[in-house]
Amino acid sequence: MYLDHNAGGRIRAEVAAAITEWLQEPVANPSSLHAAGRRARDAMEAARDEVAGLLRAAPGEIVFTGSGSEANSLAVLGVARSGDKLFSTAIEHASVLASLEAAARLGATTHWLGVDAHGRVSPDAVAQTVAGGRLVSLGWGNGEIGVLQPVAEVAVALAELPASERPLLHTDAVQVVGVEDLDVGAVPVDLLTLSGHKLGAPPGIGALFVRRDVTLTPLVHGGPQERERRAGTENLLGIIGFGVAAKLARQDREARVHRIRSLRERLWSHLSPACGPVDRYDEEPSLPGTLSVGFRGLRGDALLVALDAVGVAASTGSACAAGAPEPSHVLRALGYDDDAARSVLRFSLGSDLDDDAIDQAGRAICGVVAEARRREGQP
Amino acid sequence: MTPIESAAVIDEILGSSDWKDDLLARFAPGTRIVSAMSGGVDSSVATALLAAAGFEVVGVSMRLGSSGARAAGHSGCCSLDDFDDARRVAALLDVPHYIVDLRDVFDAKVMTPFVETYLAGRTPNPCTLCNRDVKFDAFWDYARTAGAEAVATGHYCRILQGRGGLELHTGEDPSKDQSYFLFTLQGEELDRTLFPVGALAKDDVRRLAEGLSLPVANKPESQDICFVSGRSYAEVVEERAAHDQLRPGAIVNEAGESVGEHAGVHRFTIGQRKGLPGGASEKQYVTAIDAEKGEVRLGSGDALFREQLFVDGVRWTGHEYKGDAEVRLRHRHDPEPCRLIPESTGVRVELVAPVRGITPGQAAVWYQGSRVLGGGWIASS
Numbered sequence: 001m002y003l004d005h006n007a008g009g010r011i012r013a014e015v016a017a018a019i020t021e022w023l024q025e026p027v028a029n030p031s032s033l034h035a036a037g038r039r040a041r042d043a044m045e046a047a048r049d050e051v052a053g054l055l056r057a058a059p060g061e062i063v064f065t066g067s068g069s070e071a072n073s074l075a076v077l078g079v080a081r082s083g084d085k086l087f088s089t090a091i092e093h094a095s096v097l098a099s100l101e102a103a104a105r106l107g108a109t110t111h112w113l114g115v116d117a118h119g120r121v122s123p124d125a126v127a128q129t130v131a132g133g134r135l136v137s138l139g140w141g142n143g144e145i146g147v148l149q150p151v152a153e154v155a156v157a158l159a160e161l162p163a164s165e166r167p168l169l170h171t172d173a174v175q176v177v178g179v180e181d182l183d184v185g186a187v188p189v190d191l192l193t194l195s196g197h198k199l200g201a202p203p204g205i206g207a208l209f210v211r212r213d214v215t216l217t218p219l220v221h222g223g224p225q226e227r228e229r230r231a232g233t234e235n236l237l238g239i240i241g242f243g244v245a246a247k248l249a250r251q252d253r254e255a256r257v258h259r260i261r262s263l264r265e266r267l268w269s270h271l272s273p274a275c276g277p278v279d280r281y282d283e284e285p286s287l288p289g290t291l292s293v294g295f296r297g298l299r300g301d302a303l304l305v306a307l308d309a310v311g312v313a314a315s316t317g318s319a320c321a322a323g324a325p326e327p328s329h330v331l332r333a334l335g336y337d338d339d340a341a342r343s344v345l346r347f348s349l350g351s352d353l354d355d356d357a358i359d360q361a362g363r364a365i366c367g368v369v370a371e372a373r374r375r376e377g378q379p
Numbered sequence: 380m381t382p383i384e385s386a387a388v389i390d391e392i393l394g395s396s397d398w399k400d401d402l403l404a405r406f407a408p409g410t411r412i413v414s415a416m417s418g419g420v421d422s423s424v425a426t427a428l429l430a431a432a433g434f435e436v437v438g439v440s441m442r443l444g445s446s447g448a449r450a451a452g453h454s455g456c457c458s459l460d461d462f463d464d465a466r467r468v469a470a471l472l473d474v475p476h477y478i479v480d481l482r483d484v485f486d487a488k489v490m491t492p493f494v495e496t497y498l499a500g501r502t503p504n505p506c507t508l509c510n511r512d513v514k515f516d517a518f519w520d521y522a523r524t525a526g527a528e529a530v531a532t533g534h535y536c537r538i539l540q541g542r543g544g545l546e547l548h549t550g551e552d553p554s555k556d557q558s559y560f561l562f563t564l565q566g567e568e569l570d571r572t573l574f575p576v577g578a579l580a581k582d583d584v585r586r587l588a589e590g591l592s593l594p595v596a597n598k599p600e601s602q603d604i605c606f607v608s609g610r611s612y613a614e615v616v617e618e619r620a621a622h623d624q625l626r627p628g629a630i631v632n633e634a635g636e637s638v639g640e641h642a643g644v645h646r647f648t649i650g651q652r653k654g655l656p657g658g659a660s661e662k663q664y665v666t667a668i669d670a671e672k673g674e675v676r677l678g679s680g681d682a683l684f685r686e687q688l689f690v691d692g693v694r695w696t697g698h699e700y701k702g703d704a705e706v707r708l709r710h711r712h713d714p715e716p717c718r719l720i721p722e723s724t725g726v727r728v729e730l731v732a733p734v735r736g737i738t739p740g741q742a743a744v745w746y747q748g749s750r751v752l753g754g755g756w757i758a759s760s
Binding site for chain 1: 411435437439442462475477478479480483520521522523524525526
């Protein structure tokens, strides 16, 4: 009962097949000039076309990276200079928050945009606040509580600022790829982060969309790969897998989103009211497969252990360097206290689940929670 | 390694399967037990014994201090290396392993009192507080929610069935006994606690670690208080305390004359001899600390002897007891014969023979033979 798809999931069969095919011969370096190298290069560029196609971007605007976190770091640190004003929210992914901190150590200043009780920014307020800044970074879909930011409206509002005052707009779209229609023509962002493993590619491959007119300083220095925006021999097999996954994501997006959303509500119907006092933190518009539930009065990290023992894989949302779950920084930023932030479990669903699996998981979760409440002497 | 395979190895090394009978005396096979894994030898072997006995073991390491990736060179417990060691042992035993973040509890219940006690001119006992408020309280809460019937630790202590219920006893190996730090355990806390290595000698524990090929078999033992590691206690206090909380002042001799200055009473402990001004005809010791005045008083060794002390914050392992017993006034010291006289606010302890260097803030733990009767905090002597 794998309910942790925001962290990682099944590699799609077509992706595995495409990668396996490449394992039959030497994996040549795409920079090599011989026939094998040229074949590798062609495969890589075909994959880039697919990833670019997912965004309606030009292939030259896609920079492959080692992860979504690297792409976020590249977006922030690749454009920030000393003295720049950088804007973001307190509920971003750790890779954005930590990159902003790193930029601040190099002399940039960071400024936090307010969010409402559900974590959403107000596009007009953003546009009024950020004039003269260098960068606005907004996660499109929040991996912990599922909230979707009105990125399109923010982009429109920013476009009305005079060009000299207009900051670059970056969005971490890792959680919405394959969910939202990501059209960088319709939603004019400047930088956009993707990760392959959220689409059914293997972990270890990400990408940053960099609009043609944005100049980026690389984080990884060395060779001319990725048009000198990210040095190092490319992860060819990961890129090939990413390309296949991107193609598939375009084909069945709407049906998949609909199905995952109905699975989420099916799971919720098992948990409430059967699991006692619970708080639900994801609220539409939100990621279709993310269910964020606070089991009032219980520690989420301890529930995870008991759930693991009955075969349910879930998450508290975030973990420290040591691997210990920590109270959700997202909920704390929304004003919830430590006990509430500690009580939360995130169930994230994928399209490989079916109704039976959800029913089985829902019953198992309720059994574990009821037992924990009994032990705590709770009603 | 399967439980059956490890049980065979353990039987051979210990020469019998008594260890298994001991563990299964209170809990049935298949019971979920959370084993606190520090990454050290003792808790690793404890976990192996539990798994081999047939319990459903869940290994959990506690994150208590600043063990982030950037805390390089940190060698106390809870470093990232220790977590990795615990994970390796758990993987070998096919036991799931998790890490729980208890930093906030540890900070509030152990670190803050540690600093405040030193600033008040007394000598704190953080290990006892950590056992009472972290390992057997907050950690138990976590384990209970996780579905465990009991928690196990690698302490050298025993819980034995007595006439009136479970009793806390010293570890079988007197050189490793840790009962002094566990006197606060009472009644139902004993019911839900296991000390799998308490009946073993340290040498046996090492041999088991080697015999089971646990990757921590040759790991050196941690000697110091975990969060101090490599620093002095004074440095820890000074890092955390606001500057105006420190109590600098005069060092005075037995005649009340000032013989020097000091940077804060937290740098001293009763009976201390090092770091004091010289020049006296006789060896000088710290005999009293007055935090209010910032005064550290010195005297001869004779001035350190006391015939009685008063203990507050008392906890009885079973029932309150009045009469002859033995009292241990610091870890690893031999117990002193004494008489316990419970009073309304604590227990008066009359010592049969005067004892030197009784330190307010430390625990006084009373015993009858190997059995722990209870204990409390030394308020005055």
